[in-house]
Amino acid sequence: MNIFEEVKGAGSIGISGHIRPDGDCVGAVMGLYLFLKKVCPGAKVQVLLEKPADIFSCIKDVEEIHTDFTTDIACFDVFFALDTSKDRMGEAEKYFDSAKKKINIDHHISNKGCGDVNDIVPDASSASELVYNAISDKSLLDKEIAKALYIGIIHDTGVFQYSNTSPATLKAAADLISYGFDFPRLIDETFYEKTYVQNQILGRALLESIMFMDGRCVVSMIDRKTMKFYRARPEDLDGIVNQLRNTKGVECAIFMYQTDTLEYKVSLRSNGKVDVAKVAGFFGGGGHVRAAGVTMQGTFYDIINNLSARIEMQLKDKK
Ligand code: 5GP
Ligand code: MN
Ligand code: MN
Structure with a gap:
């Protein structure tokens, strides 16, 4: 999948994930959001998602999420559903269904793909790794996009511990940390630290x-x-x-x-x-x-x- 190609000409782009969003869901959604805002300056890009946990407030623009699922866009030109199948979209499902083009990016083996375009890779560690792969021109990445996607990967791999961690996952993570965010702190604050x-x-x-x-x-x-x-x-x-x-x-x-x-x-x-x-x-x-x-x-x-x-x-x- 090449995200840039898929959204060409779109005036409105919606993004969502699953109910009770976890780190991968929030990371993938926000990584894609920050990327699309940057590469599609003419388009209206919106995230419709349940409010992420407080630990994710370190992700840039997370406060811009439409957590009440209201929007001024009746029918999105393109709508992305990340890290989810239809049964877990919650309130975002109606926007996905009515969109002119539906794109489903996921790594759940139980998801057969519910979009017009599907990128379902059960072997991938996370939806965030798939978003990273789908940004073909890596020169368009930046520190904030990299940070969001990295958070997603560490959460679904238990900081590279689970068997879903592959050489490709580690290569993606290696590239992402080259953008210079404080990754040891990020791991502590979003993964290990408990109240x-x-x-x-x-x-x-x-x-x-x-x-x-x-x-x-x-x-x-x-x-x-x-x-x-x-x-x-x-x-x-x-x-x-x-x-x-x-x-x-x-x-x-x-x-x-x-x-x-x-x-x-x-x-x-x-x-x-x-x-x-x-x-x-x-x-x-x-x-x-x-x-x-x-x-x-x-x-x-x-x-x-x-x-x-x-x-x-x-x-x-x-x-
Ligand atoms: P957790 O146990 O952390 O909630 O979820 C573990 C994995 O199972 C996650 O990848 C999550 O997306 C998936 N999962 C959790 N609950 C459900 C559910 O009710 N339905 C489906 N289809 N998947 C779920
Ligand atoms: Mn998830
Ligand atoms: Mn996931």
């Missing part, structure tokens, strides 16, 4: 975690009452499931938080033997082989029973 509440709730989730399936699975849950007690927001729970996955002997980690009386947002992580995209996909969610998610209805025990049946099916073939 007091985030650490407390992480500790609580670890303390209350339960091993099952002979120690091959671990699960933890935070209910609404506990969220309220700590005044925690969903983004304060990011990273808990990755910590659970680090438990020795564990093949599959499950973390969920309650979103309604009988509804939970489930995060799944695998150490390689279980394809969690398949598990989440079975219940209507999706993601990647080693990191996936889904929203499920029922009690905590219903959900664990349903999930463990699917996980066990995969594990029993792999002793």
Whole structure:
């Protein structure tokens, strides 16, 4: 894909990502936004996205995002959906659907592509890496675009730790840091640093975690009452499931938080033997082989029973 070619002649360009945007989503969207504002000075370029977490306020122009999803443009000439399939676009879906040209850039194996133009690469580390690749003329990059895309890559690779990190990912990152932003600080501030509440709730989730399936699975849950007690927001729970996955002997980690009386947002992580995209996909969610998610209805025990049946099916073939 060559973004510059795709937007030629467009008077209005919209950009969005998925609901509850993570670092890759925000990085890819903002990297593309800053790039398009620079190379299409005659076009109206707008981002319509849920408000990013406070840690992303270091990204240039993040305050320009239309977080209330209102816009003066009835029908965009081009609309980009990044890091998402249609089911997770939320309020942006209507703008994507009505756009004259829809472009979908994503790396989720569960996404078959929903645009007129699709750049879906399941092997790519992140949507941000795909945006980097789609900027063919690298002389058009600058420090702020590079910083946004770098944030996206470090978030989806766990700072180059997960198996989705490829030589191409590292080459892209090497090029990006050559633009001279303070990357060690960025990694600390957007990835490792936790607020007091985030650490407390992480500790609580670890303390209350339960091993099952002979120690091959671990699960933890935070209910609404506990969220309220700590005044925690969903983004304060990011990273808990990755910590659970680090438990020795564990093949599959499950973390969920309650979103309604009988509804939970489930995060799944695998150490390689279980394809969690398949598990989440079975219940209507999706993601990647080693990191996936889904929203499920029922009690905590219903959900664990349903999930463990699917996980066990995969594990029993792999002793
Ligand atoms: P997380 O567990 O961090 O929320 O998500 C892990 C991965 O699964 C991410 O790549 C995310 O995009 C994907 N994912 C999480 N929840 C859902 C969901 O409800 N539906 C789909 N299709 N993908 C999800
Ligand atoms: Mn994402
Ligand atoms: Mn992503």
